[in-house]
Amino acid sequence: MTRDTWIGVVFLAFAVLFWFAADGIRISPLDGPVTAAGLPKSLAYALGMLAALLIVRSLAIKRVTTAKPVAAEAGEDNSSDLGNLRQHLRAAGVLAIGVGYLLVVPYLGYTLSICGLMLATAVYAGARFGAKTGLIAALGGVFFYFFFVKLLHIPLPPGLWPDLLSPLAG
Amino acid sequence: MEGIGYAWQALTTTPAVFAAMAGVVWGILGGALPGISPSITMALLLPFTYTMEPMTAIILLASTYVGAEYGGSIPAILIRTPGTNAAAATAIDGYEMHKQGRGGEALGISLTAGILGGLIGLIFLVTLTEPLASVALLFTPPAYFALGILGLSVIASLSSGSLIKGLMAGVIGLMIATVGTDPISGVSRFTYGSPELLDGIPFILVMVGVFAVSELLVQASTPEWVKSGDVQTRIKLPSWSMQKRLLKPNLIGSGIGIFEGCMPGAGGTIASFMSYNEARRWSKNPEEFGKGSPEAIAAPEAANNTVAGTALVPMLSFGIPGSNSTAILLGGLLIHGLQPGPLLFEKHPEVIYGLFGGLFVANTSIFLIGILILTPTIWLVNRPKPYLMAGIFALIFSGIYSIDHSLFDLYLVLIAGAAGYVMRLFGFPFLPLVLGLVLGYLIEANYRRSLLLTGGDHIVFLQDPVSLGLLITALIFVVGSAWRDIRSARKQGAGGKGDGAAA
Numbered sequence: 001m002t003r004d005t006w007i008g009v010v011f012l013a014f015a016v017l018f019w020f021a022a023d024g025i026r027i028s029p030l031d032g033p034v035t036a037a038g039l040p041k042s043l044a045y046a047l048g049m050l051a052a053l054l055i056v057r058s059l060a061i062k063r064v065t066t067a068k069p070v071a072a073e074a075g076e077d078n079s080s081d082l083g084n085l086r087q088h089l090r091a092a093g094v095l096a097i098g099v100g101y102l103l104v105v106p107y108l109g110y111t112l113s114i115c116g117l118m119l120a121t122a123v124y125a126g127a128r129f130g131a132k133t134g135l136i137a138a139l140g141g142v143f144f145y146f147f148f149v150k151l152l153h154i155p156l157p158p159g160l161w162p163d164l165l166s167p168l169a170g
Numbered sequence: 171m172e173g174i175g176y177a178w179q180a181l182t183t184t185p186a187v188f189a190a191m192a193g194v195v196w197g198i199l200g201g202a203l204p205g206i207s208p209s210i211t212m213a214l215l216l217p218f219t220y221t222m223e224p225m226t227a228i229i230l231l232a233s234t235y236v237g238a239e240y241g242g243s244i245p246a247i248l249i250r251t252p253g254t255n256a257a258a259a260t261a262i263d264g265y266e267m268h269k270q271g272r273g274g275e276a277l278g279i280s281l282t283a284g285i286l287g288g289l290i291g292l293i294f295l296v297t298l299t300e301p302l303a304s305v306a307l308l309f310t311p312p313a314y315f316a317l318g319i320l321g322l323s324v325i326a327s328l329s330s331g332s333l334i335k336g337l338m339a340g341v342i343g344l345m346i347a348t349v350g351t352d353p354i355s356g357v358s359r360f361t362y363g364s365p366e367l368l369d370g371i372p373f374i375l376v377m378v379g380v381f382a383v384s385e386l387l388v389q390a391s392t393p394e395w396v397k398s399g400d401v402q403t404r405i406k407l408p409s410w411s412m413q414k415r416l417l418k419p420n421l422i423g424s425g426i427g428i429f430e431g432c433m434p435g436a437g438g439t440i441a442s443f444m445s446y447n448e449a450r451r452w453s454k455n456p457e458e459f460g461k462g463s464p465e466a467i468a469a470p471e472a473a474n475n476t477v478a479g480t481a482l483v484p485m486l487s488f489g490i491p492g493s494n495s496t497a498i499l500l501g502g503l504l505i506h507g508l509q510p511g512p513l514l515f516e517k518h519p520e521v522i523y524g525l526f527g528g529l530f531v532a533n534t535s536i537f538l539i540g541i542l543i544l545t546p547t548i549w550l551v552n553r554p555k556p557y558l559m560a561g562i563f564a565l566i567f568s569g570i571y572s573i574d575h576s577l578f579d580l581y582l583v584l585i586a587g588a589a590g591y592v593m594r595l596f597g598f599p600f601l602p603l604v605l606g607l608v609l610g611y612l613i614e615a616n617y618r619r620s621l622l623l624t625g626g627d628h629i630v631f632l633q634d635p636v637s638l639g640l641l642i643t644a645l646i647f648v649v650g651s652a653w654r655d656i657r658s659a660r661k662q663g664a665g666g667k668g669d670g671a672a673a
Contacts, residue, residue, distance in 0.1 A: 021360060036354070043348070098383075125389075126554075
């Protein structure tokens with residue numbers, strides 16, 4: 001099965017799930033001839049049909065193209081998968097940095113967290129972990145703090161610092 | 171006359187002029203960075219426009235588009251890496267001129283051609299938009315529904331990748347648009363008890379996610395781009411005799427840009443390459459093309475800057491964006507509760523004519539800004555990519571949080587970014603998804619309104635002549651694109667190339 005065939009299967013399954021989820025939308029007395037579930041169900045049908053078309057198209061293309069020797073094809077598939085796997089893991093790492101920021105920001109507050117985000121992203125993207133990168137991340141964090149909090153007056157998360165420092169101030 | 175008054179107000183009001191210039195600066199800087207497209211540059215600004223006055227916000231976004239189209243030519247000429255797709259044609263001869271020590275001259279030609287193209291595009295934008303929008307006054311709810319379907323069909327059929335994937339992306343966008351509270355009955359859909367989802371999934375989160383965050387994910391494993399060692403380059407403006415020589419390619423580029431810009435899905439990249447070819451065909455010195463011909467820079471740059479103006483025509487007239495960048499601009503209008511179309515001219519003329527005035531400021535101020543900002547732009551392009559990525563990531567998170575002060579929004583942006591990455595991987599175009607999300611309400615509301623009028627009888631979509639015409643046009647686009655796909659697949663099969671598994 002080709003990649004597009006698998007994509008089609010996944011979307012077909014999603015369309016079915018979406019239809020059942022739409023079927024669970026309650027009917028309101030304010031609904032007209034088309035209920036709140038009407039369009040979602042229609043979209044589920046449309047996606048299902050398109051997914052089926054994608055499957056048929058990919059199978060038809062596979063059938064008419066010239067077959068390659070099995071060993072060479074297997075070799076090509078494996079190497080491209082490995083290369084792609086590294087790329088995907090790298091991308092997942094960026095997402096993980098983002099999630100990490102979201103987990104710590106309620107506690108550390110915006111400024112420290114954004115410094116950490118910039119430091120982690122820069123190092124992950126290839127910058128050397130050292131004083132220079134740390135300084136750039138720190139300056140970046142300070143810049144963003146002044147820009148967003150002081151200049152634009154956006155109440156970014158303060159973290160636990162106000163609670164921790166208020167007894168000292170008080 | 172009233173329109174001129176509003177445009178004059180934009181020309182003489184400090185916030186509007188500042189927004190136009192700031193947009194140009196931001197656009198040049200963003201457009202100059204390889205991998206950061208005009209749409210990403212605009213998407214990064216979207217969260218900041220929430221608190222702005224509508225006219226100022228729209229001028230800022232549109233000026234960013236103008237600036238980015240020029241900005242993309244800077245790395246194209248200096249390091250043969252176009253900052254935007256539309257500058258790819260400029261890189262061919264621009265870099266050759268740079269190697270010959272004529273980089274400053276190439277940048278000067280790019281700048282002046284861009285200004286001329288931008289002003290011509292603006293003239294056509296002003297001339298065409300209101301008459302076309304008046305046509306939309308004939309539209310009934312069935313016609314608006316059909317217009318939304320036509321928009322999705324055209325974009326899906328003209329976007330890169332297969333038609334089926336384009337249509338699937340559009341359907342997914344419409345599905346995302348159904349999340350939240352049903353505007354007609356008040357029933358919640360697909361919220362699963364989450365109060366944050368009651369208002370639906372804001373399209374701005376999806377836009378920033380699929381455009382900007384997914385680009386970051388891709389850049390994580392992309393090698394560093396080549397740096398420009400030439401930080402002392404100064405722009406050299408073309409002489410009068412050179413300007414006379416460049417008049418024909420400028421006009422060729424602008425002419426193609428006018429046509430391509432108005433066509434949904436066409437855009438600056440196609441216009442710039444077509445202009446390059448046509449300029450070579452009509453040149454007295456076609457043998458110079460590919461070896462550093464000034465005409466080979468003027469034509470594509472005039473084209474892609476003309477497109478920056480005329481691409482707004484279908485978006486402002488009908489609310490159907492024809493490109494990623496105009497989709498972002500549509501998002502900017504919708505954020506402020508402004509629906510493009512004839513009613514926008516009636517209810518908020520200050521926004522439309524103010525936009526026209528702001529674009530005039532942008533297209534003229536780019537002359538001075540382009541000269542002044544060249545050195546900082548080269549400096550920025552030469553910064554190590556890890557630091558640029560870190561800055562962009564921080565900007566995305568800070569900007570998105572500033573909208574609703576919600577960490578939940580940031581999770582949604584990351585999810586959209588991951589989805590955008592997967593879409594790139596499997597060859598699904600972004601624009602139909604974004605369009606589906608943005609047009610979802612328009613399509614559903616008019617669909618249900620139409621059926622309310624007829625008690626549920628779908629024949630209403632065929633009885634309304636405008637609706638019928640638009641639906642037939644949509645069908646023609648879809649069938650035409652499907653036929654093209656089938657022919658392409660048959661050629662592929664006959665040639666025996668590959669296993670057809672690629673998207």
